[in-house]
Amino acid sequence: MGFDALEAGVARLRRPNTSQAVTLTTNTAFAARWVLPRMAAFRKAHPGIELRLHAGDTVVDLARGDADIAVRSGSGNWPGLVSSELMPERYAPLCSPMLGLRRVSDLPKHQLIHCDWQPQALAPALWSRWFCEAGITPPRGRSTKAAGLSFSDETHAMLAALAGHGVALLSLTLAAEELRSGALVQPFGPALDTGSYFLATANGRENEPAIRGVWDWIASQAAAASHT
Numbered sequence: 001m002g003f004d005a006l007e008a009g010v011a012r013l014r015r016p017n018t019s020q021a022v023t024l025t026t027n028t029a030f031a032a033r034w035v036l037p038r039m040a041a042f043r044k045a046h047p048g049i050e051l052r053l054h055a056g057d058t059v060v061d062l063a064r065g066d067a068d069i070a071v072r073s074g075s076g077n078w079p080g081l082v083s084s085e086l087m088p089e090r091y092a093p094l095c096s097p098m099l100g101l102r103r104v105s106d107l108p109k110h111q112l113i114h115c116d117w118q119p120q121a122l123a124p125a126l127w128s129r130w131f132c133e134a135g136i137t138p139p140r141g142r143s144t145k146a147a148g149l150s151f152s153d154e155t156h157a158m159l160a161a162l163a164g165h166g167v168a169l170l171s172l173t174l175a176a177e178e179l180r181s182g183a184l185v186q187p188f189g190p191a192l193d194t195g196s197y198f199l200a201t202a203n204g205r206e207n208e209p210a211i212r213g214v215w216d217w218i219a220s221q222a223a224a225a226s227h228t
Contacts, residue, residue, distance in 0.1 A: 020048065020049050020050065020209075020210040021049075021050040021051075021052055021210075022049055022050070022051055022052065022068045022069060022210045022211055022213075022214050023052045023053075023054055023067040023068045023069070024051060024052070024053055024054065024067065024068070024069050024070070024071070024214060025054040025055075025056070025060050025062075025066075025067035025069075025070045025071075026053075026054075026055065026070060026071040026072070027055070027056070027057050027072075027073070028055045028056060028057060028153055028154075028155065029153065029154035029155050029171070029174055030071055030174065030197070031053055031055035032055070032155050033155065033158075033171075033174035033175075034173070034174060035053060035071075036053070037177075038221055039051065039053075041221075042214075042217060045217060046213050046214075046217065049210050049213055049214065051214060054067050057118055059072070059120075062080075062081055062200060062201060062202045063080040063081065063202045063203075065202070068201065068205070068210075068211055068214075069199065069200070069201045069211055069214055069215060070199070070200045070201070071086060071197055071198070071199060071200075071218065072197070072198050072200055073089060073121070073122075073194070073195055073196065073197050073198070074120070074121075074122060074195060074198065075122060075195070076196070076198040076200075078200060080202060080203055081200045081201065081202060081203060082200065082201060082202075082203055082206045083198045083199060083200040084198060084199050084200075084215075084219070085196050085197075085198055086196065086197040086198055086199050086218065086219065086222045087173060087196060087197050087222045087225075087226060088193070088195075088196045088197075089171060089172075089173055089193075089194045089195060089196055089197055090171075090172050090173075090191040090192060090193055090194065091125030091169045091170060091171055091172065091191060091192045091194055092169065092170070092172055092186050092189060092190070092191035092192070093107075093130070093167050093168070093169060093186065093187065093188065093189075094158075094161055094167070094168055094169075094170045094175055094178075094179070094184045094185065094186055095110070095161055095164075095166065095167040095168070095184065095185060095187065096161060096162060096163070096164040096183070096184065096185075097182060097184075097185050098164045099164060099167070101167065101187045102187050102188075103187075103188070104134065104136065104188050107167065108139045110166055110167050111148045111149060111165060111166030111167070112127055112148040112149075112166055112167055112168075113148060113149045113150075113151070113157050113160050113161055113165065113166045113167060113168035113169075114126075114127060114148055114149065114150040114151070114157075114168075115150070115151050115152075115153070115154050115157040115168065115169070116150070116151070116152045116153075121194070122194070122195050123192070123193065123194045123195055124194065125169045125192045125194050126169070127169060129192060130169060130190070130192060133190050133192060134189075134190055148166060149165060149166060154170065154171065154174070157170065158170055158174070158175060158178070158184075161184060162178065162183055162184060169192070170184070172186075172191065173197075173225075176225065197222075199215055199218060199219065201215070
């Protein structure tokens with residue numbers, strides 16, 4: 001290495017880091033399926049903000065500063081936080097086209113894929129609920145996790161559906177790319193309303209420049225996705 005290159009490297013190390021770090025917390029499925037595919041675009045749009053992603057299904061304390069901003073599902077009414085609705089969320093039966101499933105009457109021939117929901121979920125998308133809203137009497141024992149495949153994480157449930165292992169109740173938001181490409185299909189309804197995703201941050205922090213930059217960017221991405 002030449003002396004000029006070495007001096008330039010040392011100068012970069014001595015130069016103060018002017019980027020601002022913002023920690024975004026959200027559940028593992030939303031992080032994997034929605035945030036991560038957009039991270040490169042975020043870095044390009046906001047090179048001065050270092051976006052750190054905290055993925056987990058345990059709700060962190062924003063008021064205490066455990067994270068700076070969150071994408072959460074629920075009511076949006078959280079004491080000590082300011083929130084804004086990001087997008088509604090709906091779940092529907094999705095499967096691989098290789099199953100050839102087209103009619104509700106053929107559903108008993110296929111394995112149901114179940115996914116755990118957090119206890120605080122307002123309206124979880126469970127197969128028992130889907131059968132009720134569809135007005136169908138489920139085959140004996142088929143609507144419970146005791147039958148079929150069961151996963152603790154929605155991403156794994158989606159992978160099982162993609163592989164043709166059965167039919168899963170999946171987020172139409174998080175499976176949007178697979179539906180567009182035809183890797184997954186929605187053979188029939190109904191779709192279940194599970195509430196909405198919200199952006200949230202601690203009261204008084206919503207106008208901090210870095211947090212506002214992340215907030216506005218996520219909101220714009222959600223708005224763009226809703227029109228595709």
